[in-house]
Amino acid sequence: MNATPSLIVALDFDSDVSARSLVNRLAPGSCRLKVGKELFVRAGPSLVREWADAGWDVFLDLKFHDIPNTVASACRAAADLGVWMVNVHALGGPAMLAAARAAVDETPARRPLLTAVTVLTSHDETTLQAIGLQGTPAEAVGRLAALATRAGLDGVVCSPQEAALVRDHCGESFRRITPGVRPVGAALDDQRRIKTPAFAIAAGATDLVVGRPITRSADPAGAVEMILDEMRVTAGE
Incomplete structure (x- = not known):
């Protein structure tokens, strides 16, 4: 695992044209790409394979x-x-996590990392109670991260606020992928449990997911470099 966490750009676009336009302005070595539900449904697996x-x-x-x-x-x-x-x-439970682990391990060539979502960054204690999950988001993250660890997954997706908790309970080699990361001054949009890149790294995040501050920037490559600079400084490089 790299000393400095990796930067993952969330490609939350509604067309492959817009997504390709953004990606063509970035360099593969500078960051990684996240393809979510909307882009995947609209563009399909061929775009993922292309990249x-x-x-x-x-x-x-x-x-x-x-x-x-x-x-x-x-x-x-x-x-x-x-x-x-x-x-x-992770809410799929132990049997589902174990089945996913076994399936990924069958990959003949490059085995992808397998991670589990814990609690979405749009949730807080009130919304968790509304869906029947008791306790704080941190408590729920801890329980779900423990499930993922026991199933042999490579890490979890969690808020920057819970990255340290996951590291302490699951070990340094267990990846902590943190969405809800916003540089200072960026809009909050629909996220609730968000933090800056510096906070996420200090808390123990191994991979930072950043979307709109990069994808809506007039200079996406410059935005990537600015965030990477903050990450390097925080990591002590």
Whole structure:
């Protein structure tokens, strides 16, 4: 694992044209790409394979959550695309997580990282109670991260606020992928539990996901470099 956390750009676009336009302004070595539900549904797996074949590390962020057999099949399909990382939802439970782990381990060539979503960064204690989860977001993250660890996953997606908790409970080698990262002065949009890149790194994040501050910038490559500079300084490089 790199000493400095990696930067993952969230490609939250509604068309492959817009997504390609942004990616063409970035360099593969500077960051990684996250493809989520909207772009995947609109553009399909061919776009993911195109970027993977071009040398990009692609995080396929579809949060698979279904019966174990269905999730296992989806994970195999994702691995066949050549993605760097794929995720499932920890709320699927131990059997589903174990099935996903077994499916990814069957990948004959490059095995993608398998991570689990814990609690979405749009949630707070009130919204968790509304869906029947008791306690604070941190408590829920701790429980779900423990499930992922026992199933042998490579890490979890969590808020920067819970990165230290996950590191302390699951170990230094267990990845902590943190969305909800915003540089100082950026708009909050629909995120609630957000922090700056410096906070996320200090808290123990291994991978930072940043979307709109980069994708809506007039100079995306410059925005990437600015965030990387903050990450390097915080990491002491």
